[in-house]
Amino acid sequence: MTGxxxxxxxxEGELRARSVRSILYISPVxxxxxxxxxxxxxxxxxxxxxxxxxxxxxxxxTLGNYIQVLTNQTYLRVTxxxxxxxxxxxxxxxxxxxxxxxxxxxRLKRGRNLALFLVVLSLLSSYLVRVYAWKTILGLxxxxxxxxxxxxxxxAPLETLLxxxxxxxxxxxxxxxxxxxxxxxxxxxxxxxxxIEAAKDLGCTPLRAFVKVTLPLSMTGVLxxxxxxxxxxxxxxxxxxxxxxxxxxxxxQSIANQFVKTGNWPLGSAISFTALSMFMAIYFGARWAVKxxxxxxxxxxxxxx
Amino acid sequence: xTGMQSLRWPRLPLFEIFVAGIFLFLFAPIIIxxxxxxxxxxxxxxxxxxxxxxWYAEVLTSPVFRTAVRNTMIVSSATSFIAIxxxxxxxxxxxxxxxxxxxxVLPLLMLPVSLPALFLGIxxxxxxxxxxxQLSLFTVTIGHxxxxxxxxxxVANARLERFDTVVEEAAQDLGATPWQVFWRVTLPIIAPSIxxxxxxxxxxxxxxxxxxxxxxxxxxxLPMLIWSMMRxxxxxxxxxxxxxxxxxxxxxxxxxxxxxxxxxxxx
Numbered sequence: 001m002t003g004x005x006x007x008x009x010x011x012e013g014e015l016r017a018r019s020v021r022s023i024l025y026i027s028p029v030x031x032x033x034x035x036x037x038x039x040x041x042x043x044x045x046x047x048x049x050x051x052x053x054x055x056x057x058x059x060x061x062t063l064g065n066y067i068q069v070l071t072n073q074t075y076l077r078v079t080x081x082x083x084x085x086x087x088x089x090x091x092x093x094x095x096x097x098x099x100x101x102x103x104x105x106x107r108l109k110r111g112r113n114l115a116l117f118l119v120v121l122s123l124l125s126s127y128l129v130r131v132y133a134w135k136t137i138l139g140l141x142x143x144x145x146x147x148x149x150x151x152x153x154x155x156a157p158l159e160t161l162l163x164x165x166x167x168x169x170x171x172x173x174x175x176x177x178x179x180x181x182x183x184x185x186x187x188x189x190x191x192x193x194x195x196i197e198a199a200k201d202l203g204c205t206p207l208r209a210f211v212k213v214t215l216p217l218s219m220t221g222v223l224x225x226x227x228x229x230x231x232x233x234x235x236x237x238x239x240x241x242x243x244x245x246x247x248x249x250x251x252x253q254s255i256a257n258q259f260v261k262t263g264n265w266p267l268g269s270a271i272s273f274t275a276l277s278m279f280m281a282i283y284f285g286a287r288w289a290v291k292x293x294x295x296x297x298x299x300x301x302x303x304x305x
Numbered sequence: 306x307t308g309m310q311s312l313r314w315p316r317l318p319l320f321e322i323f324v325a326g327i328f329l330f331l332f333a334p335i336i337i338x339x340x341x342x343x344x345x346x347x348x349x350x351x352x353x354x355x356x357x358x359x360w361y362a363e364v365l366t367s368p369v370f371r372t373a374v375r376n377t378m379i380v381s382s383a384t385s386f387i388a389i390x391x392x393x394x395x396x397x398x399x400x401x402x403x404x405x406x407x408x409x410v411l412p413l414l415m416l417p418v419s420l421p422a423l424f425l426g427i428x429x430x431x432x433x434x435x436x437x438x439q440l441s442l443f444t445v446t447i448g449h450x451x452x453x454x455x456x457x458x459x460v461a462n463a464r465l466e467r468f469d470t471v472v473e474e475a476a477q478d479l480g481a482t483p484w485q486v487f488w489r490v491t492l493p494i495i496a497p498s499i500x501x502x503x504x505x506x507x508x509x510x511x512x513x514x515x516x517x518x519x520x521x522x523x524x525x526x527l528p529m530l531i532w533s534m535m536r537x538x539x540x541x542x543x544x545x546x547x548x549x550x551x552x553x554x555x556x557x558x559x560x561x562x563x564x565x566x567x568x569x570x571x572x
Contacts, residue, residue, distance in 0.1 A: 018401065022399075026404075026410055028394060029392065029410070036447050037428075040431070044427065099323060103323075103324045120567040121554065121558045122331040124505075125554050126551060127514065128528050129335075130334045136341070174331065182571035183571055237515060242535075252423050259427050265431060
């Protein structure tokens with residue numbers, strides 16, 4: 001910019017300058033994302049078609065890794081385990097979170113900020129510590145068993161508490177309820193209360209107003225919450241390892257083993273992408289089902305004021 | 306109708322009981338860990354025998370713990386610093402001007418947090434090995450940066466989208482250079498949300514375990530220390546370290562809530 005230039009820049013030129021500046025501002029983050037996320041992920045994907053050597057990959061194309069994954073009973077079992085435990089934890093987390101978010105949005109007047117603070121505090125409290133805590137809570141000499149024994153409810157400790165699918169589900173719910181709750185909360189808070197009032201004025205019962213107005217308008221949040229909780233819990237690595245035992249073992253362990261223990265990277269990569277595509281398929285299936293059931297949000301109405 | 310209602314049983318506040326139960330469920334593990342960190346006995350079972358701070362004394366004098374704290378502080382500070390610089394620029398670029406590139410970058414930016422952390426950790430591990438990059442706190446910082454940037458941009462964008470550019474134009478009309486406009490108008494206005502978002506990044510990095518596990522090599526951080534202790538024996542000083550970690554998270558969330566609405570970290 002020259003000091004003496006007083007002529008107004010043309011609108012188009014101004015727009016172009018802003019566009020250039022915007023690209024300039026975004027480019028450092030974009031470079032980091034390309035260099036340390038897109039590129040590593042793409043190479044990781046290519047590895048699934050490579051031939052394994054110990055802790056290395058030979059660039060010889062093969063589909064053998066995928067065939068091995070799809071025909072191996074163990075991988076099939078742990079993948080199904082991941083899908084069912086992940087699906088169950090995500091669905092249960094969503095149900096619980098919805099009620100919680102609904103209460104915080106429409107019922108709670110005083111103390112809402114404190115409640116939100118607590119939810120975020122729980123979200124940001126060390127995940128590893130909480131998983132470890134559940135191990136001590138559910139263990140053979142753990143809090144639940146020793147408390148029940150001390151109180152005289154049971155005589156011998158319950159062995160089935162820890163190292164079970166139930167233990168994994170409880171722990172995953174504990175970790176992911178805050179994750180699931182925040183997007184639902186945000187979509188509930190965006191609903192204009194007048195819309196619900198209008199439905200009631202037009203003769204809807206509160207339940208019908210909920211089903212016809214509130215639920216469809218909050219479905220974006222529900223789907224987003226479901227996506228994160230389902231994919232993150234189905235792909236969890238620490239929880240099944242600490243509280244899952246053999247019945248609760250999930251696909252994350254099989255993947256990590258290929259990198260940490262056996263060093264068969266192409267197989268590990270093939271397991272990862274097979275599992276990931278199954279997770280995606282389930283998520284898109286759920287999204288499609290929601291749309292098919294016609295509870296999906298209607299096209300956003302245009303508000304003039 | 307009113308007569309009918311007075312005949313009914315007093316309604317139990319079921320919804321309230323349910324919500325209280327959920328909060329109890331969310332905080333049960335945290336409460337248990339904090340309680341046991343002050344337990345006199347090394348056994349992790351009821352009844353709690355007595356109050357003691359011996360596990361804290363043990364932890365605070367341990368050189369392994371000090372190294373882990375130092376490394377964790379290095380990684381979290383470096384991650385927050387880089388995230389603040391790069392993230393603020395990106396947020397300005399994303400909110401000031403809707404470009405096609407911007408519309409494409411936002412979903413890409415969110416992708417790392419919608420995948421299991423295991424995936425990112427392993428993809429980075431194989432990548433660093435391909436590049437023959439030595440695993441160190443530096444590679445950990447890169448991993449944390451990819452994982453925390455989405456949260457930074459979410460929180461920063463929430464405020465920047467409400468930013469009224471009229472004040473900038475006013476400053477410009479009054480003769481300020483672009484540089485002056487940024488330092489004296491834009492930055493003071495967006496500073497609170499940048500600090501808030503930066504603290505969120507610090508909190509996330511401070512606790513991050515899974516990506517760290519794969520790309521740290523032989524170094525240690527606090528979560529890594531807890532992990533290695535968990536696998537050895539039931540060592541009650543884990544509870545003390547965990548409590549220190551949880552307390553730090555509490556402090557960080559408190560600081561965050563001074564600057565931004567905490568719910569802005571919604572994915």
